[in-house]
Amino acid sequence: MISNDHQKYLVSNYALPALSIVRGQGTKLWDSEGNEYLDFTSGIAVTNLGHNHPEWVRQLNKQSMILTHCSNLFSIPEQVRLAKRLVEKIGPGKVLFCNSGAEANEAMIKLARLSASHGKNGHRNEILVAENGFHGRTMGALSATASSKYRNGFDPLLPGFHFAPFNNLEAFVSLITEKTGAIMLESVQGEGGIHVADDAFLQGLEKICASRNILLLLDEVQAGIGRTGEFLGFQKSGVMPGAVAMAKGLGAGFPIGALWVGKPWENIFTPGTHGTTFGGSPLACSAAHSVLDIMEKENLVQAAKLKGNFLAAKLNELRVKFSNLDLEVRGRGLMLALAMRKEPAPLIKRMRDNGLLVVGAAGNTIRLLPPLNVKQDEIVQAIAIIEKSLKDQ
Ligand SMILES: Cc1ncc(COP(=O)(O)O)c(C=O)c1O
Known part of the structure; x- marks a missing residue:
């Protein structure tokens, strides 16, 4: 009741x-x-x-008696070890921790914008996103979400986002302009109704991104952490994105988000450019370690x-x-x-x-x-x- x-x-x-x-x-x-x-x-x-x-509960209990929070003013060993584990699972690069899927996407969008502002890809700061996607409710993530169902009433949203039909490589290519610095999508659209990106579509996007120095941003918040039968949904297609957003299953019930950034972009964020009070706390990272341990063991x-x-x-x-x-x-x-x-x-x-x-x-x-x-x-x-x-x- x-x-x-x-x-x-x-x-x-x-x-x-x-x-x-x-x-x-x-x-x-x-x-x-x-x-x-x-x-x-x-x-x-x-x-x-x-x-x-039971093992996840035990791990959370154990860590909560050692240290729950200490802020990113200090190095957190659980965070360092978790970043290493994620890099080993995804590819060479670095990891930034946060608390949710929307925050991981915010960080991913900020990576694209900062990268453009550094002139890394010719000051191209616009992002081409798949239609029918969902990236979260914060203003940046919402700006990357095409559906009016989520956007209505929140104008003005962030400028610089354009949309192309999911699984349509030709349409994506035709909408790339001299301002496009990043392409962003889910490997499996969740809120959009479970639409799986074709391998050829993702491989085509990877090729286009590589040839035009465009950042390929993948939102694995819902499809990631084993759910699709791969650690991350895009891994079936064998592509290597520029950055990946994760959350949800990473803590399996304890809030944690993460952004993996590939090697060419791993030093775009410099001290002071981004931050969060809670992101990557000892307790959150400890929950994620337990998730990875149990996933491997079982x-x-x-x-x-x-x-x-x-x-x-x-x-x-x-x-x-x-x-x-x-x-x-x-x-x-x-x-x-x-x-x-x-x-x-x-x-x-x-x-x-x-x-x-x-x-x-x-x-x-x-x-x-x-x-x-x-x-x-x-x-x-x-x-x-x-x-x-x-x-x-
Ligand atoms: C693909 C995707 N990205 C981002 C989000 C937002 O995540 P959160 O609700 O943790 O902010 C969701 C939530 O459903 C999602 O499915």
């Missing part, structure tokens, strides 16, 4: 929720009335280890691929079985979607009433984002709930 105080004391920037969630364990969540749910939202691609993974990147294939196959069986509904299955790994002709809110409600939590996205899409360690029988259970909910249409 939602407390009456919810509307009284909370700013109404979210629709009034249907449930009040009070407890979690693994893939399960419980509401304030004791009802149990399978959580296929993972807090929107955050709790990739499920809720309260082979969760591979698990996302295998379980994702299983879930996608089961969803495709439903697509065939309910052919009258004109369903479409999209995505990769455990970043999957069921898209339909109709507005999906009533179906999402039926799934919830039947014990499965999923999250909507643009284009009449339901996102399925279970934790990477979801059990096979939980997937089977979720499919049975989806089937029952589709039948009740």
Whole structure:
């Protein structure tokens, strides 16, 4: 039940929720009335280890008794070690820490602007971004988000952003001007409805960026940290971007964001050009270390691929079985979607009433984002709930 105080004391920037969630364990969540749910939202691609993974909890407890925060006035060993681990996973370069996906994108946008102001790429400070993307709610990240649904009411946004259709290399190339200094997109559009960038599209962008000295900026906030069956979504295509924004699954429930900057741009930020009070605290970095440790130990990147294939196959069986509904299955790994002709809110409600939590996205899409360690029988259970909910249409 939602407390009456919810509307009284909370700013109404979210629709009034249907449930009040009070407890979690693994893939399960419980509401304030004791009802149990399978959580296929993972807090929107955050709790990739499920809720309260015992080793993650132990690590957070342990670090909180040693040191939680000390600011970036000082070198933080957990931060240095985490930056090294990320560089080893992504490529030569350096890392900047922050607290969220929007902040990681802000830092990425500032990198492009600062790089241009240094004359590094001929003072070209405009950014060409994919349509239908989502990069966050802060003013810079919002300026890089094309959809009027998010932008309306916040003018004037930052100038210097232009938009090109996702997965359309020709259109991107045709919109590059003498002012274009960076290209920015997600490898898998999440809020946009789970659209996967084609390998050839990303490879084409990489080539164009290399030949014209344009920074390729990839937003891996939702697709990253194992969710698509690669550590980062773009890695399947083998491209090497100029910078990568990460957050969400990196802390798996403890806020942390990170910007990886490739070698040619690694010294663009100099002392005083950017900063954050909380970014990369010992506690946040310790949570991220625990995530990486558990992912390695439990082979969760591979698990996302295998379980994702299983879930996608089961969803495709439903697509065939309910052919009258004109369903479409999209995505990769455990970043999957069921898209339909109709507005999906009533179906999402039926799934919830039947014990499965999923999250909507643009284009009449339901996102399925279970934790990477979801059990096979939980997937089977979720499919049975989806089937029952589709039948009740
Ligand atoms: C691709 C992408 N980028 C950025 C963001 C913003 O992240 P945050 O909500 O942590 O600011 C999101 C959030 O959904 C996202 O999906």
